[in-house]
Amino acid sequence: MSDAGVIHDIGYQRYEGPRLGRAAVFGALYQHGLRASFGLGRSIKAKIFPWLVVGIVLLVAVINAAARAQFDVILFDYFEFDSTISWLIIFFVAIVAPELMSRDMRAGVLPLYFSRPLRAADYVGAKVASLVTAVFLLLGVPQLIMFLTAAFTLDGGIGKVWEEFYGALLPGWAYSLLWAVLFASISLLIASLTGKRAFAAGGIVAFFLMTTPVVGVLSILPSETAQDLAGLVSPMSLINGVYIWLADGVDLGLDVGRFGPIYGIEAFCLVAVALLLLLARYRKVASL
Amino acid sequence: MDAPASYAERVTIIATQSLTKTYGGGVTALSDLTVDVEAGVIGLVGANGAGKSTFIKIMLGLIAPSDGSVRVFGLDPVVQTDQVRARVGYMPENDCLPPDVSAAEFVTHLGRLSGLPRTAARERASEALRHVGLYEERYRQIGGYSTGMKQRVKLAQALVHDPDLLLLDEPTNGLDPAGRDAMLTLVHRIGTEFGISVVVCSHLLGEVERICDSLIAIEGGRLLRADRISAMTAASDVLAVEVSEGIDELFDALTQLQLAVTREGRQLLVPLESESSYDEILRAVAELDLPLHRLDQRRHRVAELFTTKETADV
Numbered sequence: 001m002s003d004a005g006v007i008h009d010i011g012y013q014r015y016e017g018p019r020l021g022r023a024a025v026f027g028a029l030y031q032h033g034l035r036a037s038f039g040l041g042r043s044i045k046a047k048i049f050p051w052l053v054v055g056i057v058l059l060v061a062v063i064n065a066a067a068r069a070q071f072d073v074i075l076f077d078y079f080e081f082d083s084t085i086s087w088l089i090i091f092f093v094a095i096v097a098p099e100l101m102s103r104d105m106r107a108g109v110l111p112l113y114f115s116r117p118l119r120a121a122d123y124v125g126a127k128v129a130s131l132v133t134a135v136f137l138l139l140g141v142p143q144l145i146m147f148l149t150a151a152f153t154l155d156g157g158i159g160k161v162w163e164e165f166y167g168a169l170l171p172g173w174a175y176s177l178l179w180a181v182l183f184a185s186i187s188l189l190i191a192s193l194t195g196k197r198a199f200a201a202g203g204i205v206a207f208f209l210m211t212t213p214v215v216g217v218l219s220i221l222p223s224e225t226a227q228d229l230a231g232l233v234s235p236m237s238l239i240n241g242v243y244i245w246l247a248d249g250v251d252l253g254l255d256v257g258r259f260g261p262i263y264g265i266e267a268f269c270l271v272a273v274a275l276l277l278l279l280a281r282y283r284k285v286a287s288l
Numbered sequence: 289m290d291a292p293a294s295y296a297e298r299v300t301i302i303a304t305q306s307l308t309k310t311y312g313g314g315v316t317a318l319s320d321l322t323v324d325v326e327a328g329v330i331g332l333v334g335a336n337g338a339g340k341s342t343f344i345k346i347m348l349g350l351i352a353p354s355d356g357s358v359r360v361f362g363l364d365p366v367v368q369t370d371q372v373r374a375r376v377g378y379m380p381e382n383d384c385l386p387p388d389v390s391a392a393e394f395v396t397h398l399g400r401l402s403g404l405p406r407t408a409a410r411e412r413a414s415e416a417l418r419h420v421g422l423y424e425e426r427y428r429q430i431g432g433y434s435t436g437m438k439q440r441v442k443l444a445q446a447l448v449h450d451p452d453l454l455l456l457d458e459p460t461n462g463l464d465p466a467g468r469d470a471m472l473t474l475v476h477r478i479g480t481e482f483g484i485s486v487v488v489c490s491h492l493l494g495e496v497e498r499i500c501d502s503l504i505a506i507e508g509g510r511l512l513r514a515d516r517i518s519a520m521t522a523a524s525d526v527l528a529v530e531v532s533e534g535i536d537e538l539f540d541a542l543t544q545l546q547l548a549v550t551r552e553g554r555q556l557l558v559p560l561e562s563e564s565s566y567d568e569i570l571r572a573v574a575e576l577d578l579p580l581h582r583l584d585q586r587r588h589r590v591a592e593l594f595t596t597k598e599t600a601d602v
Contacts, residue, residue, distance in 0.1 A: 012419060012478075012481060012482040013415065014450055014483070015404075015412060015449070015450035017404070017405070017408050018405060018408075019374055019403040019404065019449070020403040020404070020405060021370075021403065022370065024403060024405075025400070028397075028400035028401060028406075029401060032397060032400075041389075041393065042388065104386075107383075107385060107386035107387070108380075108382055108383050108384040109384050109385070110384075111378070111380045111382075111384055112378070112384050112398055112445060113398075113401060115348050115376075115378035115380075116398070116401045116402050116403075116449075117369070117370040117374060117401075117402070117403060118401055286350070287350050
């Protein structure tokens with residue numbers, strides 16, 4: 001009897017190492033969510049869609065950067081870039097938000113989460129942070145590529161590069177962050193309502209797309225006030241409006257007139273309400 | 289290995305005082321529950337809806353009691369939630385596993401959510417899966433597991449952060465008889481060899497009495513009885529004597545020997561007070577020269593104790 005290949009039962013070992021607090025638990029859940037957003041640690045099937053979107057977005061950025069470097073033609077700037085790919089952002093959150101929220105609900109893992117040192121607020125916070133980061137990376141990395149290409153090909157030395165960085169890239173990133181926060185909070189709220197991923201994805205796409213035609217109709221009404229307020233109806237034009245207000249009259253193809261602050265208030269309220277509803281929902285789920 | 293066991297016997301791990309939980313709709317899930325639970329393997333039995341799950345949720349700090357108090361390891365789950373949860377592992381009754389990840393990955397993830405550092409979580413996950421007998425299969429996706437294997441993953445995730453107390457809600461749910469036995473053996477091993485106390489919830493008394501040191505029976509949110517199994521069965525061991533004739537004479541003879549004999553149909557029941565009871569009965573039968581049919585020890589099932597207790601209360 002040779003027992004070379006036998007695994008000896010060394011008995012149960014107690015754990016004497018450190019136990020980290022809620023901040024570390026939050027970090028672990030955030031990291032897990034961010035990885036899941038891009039299908040990392042999941043099957044091939046879960047990777048296809050996020051990376052398809054990433055690929056298209058990067059391609060758009062590279063083409064734009066190349067056009068500027070080669071022919072000195074600016075197809076779109078850092079702001080227009082976000083608006084240009086807004087449909088892709090919608091599809092991205094429509095796939096990823098249910099992956100983050102509905103999946104946990106469907107599988108019933110929440111009782112396992114909430115019997116650990118994790119609160120409803122931690123869970124919601126970590127998921128929102130994951131998706132905000134994922135959407136921001138989706139927008140910010142291509143913007144960085146556009147900047148780097150410009151930096152190496154622009155005539156005018158280091159001063160011009162700094163000007164491009166402070167004057168264009170940073171505001172562009174801020175604008176992307178605004179997109180990320182609004183899209184993440186709304187899509188996660190919709191995804192938290194159902195355990196069925198397909199329903200959640202459909203709901204998210206419907207919410208973002210159905211409102212666009214309304215903006216179109218309102219913006220051709222004869223009343224100037226109606227035209228200025230038209231952008232409030234759709235999340236996409238709402239973000240445009242907020243930025244036009246903040247950056248004081250940047251041309252994003254939307255006229256907000258003197259109603260800029262209203263755009264700001266609505267965007268803030270929309271995010272706040274979405275997050276509060278999410279929290280209220282998970283407070284209830286966590287005690288079940 | 290004996291030292292921890294005897295030490296464990298004296299430690300109170302859960303103590304409740306008039307614990308009451310009333311839900312919003314006026315439904316009383318727990319009513320005036322006062323019980324001290326000592327370390328070991330504890331069976332929490334009661335019919336569906338008796339308040340077992342509510343009790344578990346209160347111990348985990350998931351819901352706050354309406355009245356009364358509860359202490360787990362001397363800690364208040366409402367206030368010291370994190371300290372309690374770090375020392376408690378919970379295995380829920382329902383399906384709670386995602387199908388599209390491997391058991392190793394899932395248990396590691398939950399280990400990190402319990403506050404273990406990354407490498408420790410990975411090591412502990414492998415260990416926990418090894419202890420429940422899933423070491424070979426741990427990199428397979430959970431969706432392809434059998435019901436028995438899934439129950440083991442649920443047990444492993446409750447063990448991953450090395451708790452001092454496991455709360456298992458119906459761990460044998462949906463298992464076939466062989467699977468039930470395996471699961472119960474595993475639970476018993478955890479309670480005796482790992483030095484971890486276990487509360488096993490079940491609506492099947494016969495199942496948990498085999499592996500438990502003590503039992504808590506609740507019904508309609510009220511405590512029916514809580515005691516050590518040994519205390520419950522010790523008083524209940526009786527010898528059943530059956531003779532084909534002369535039962536009255538034997539009755540008189542045994543009564544004269546100061547034995548508390550009772551008659552039950554064609555049998556005489558004698559409490560087993562000491563080892564000599566056997567000999568005394570045999571001698572009496574021999575002296576009377578009666579044809580002895582049967583002499584055996586009847587061990588009361590714990591279930592019977594509850595029924596008599598219950599009717600006595602009414």
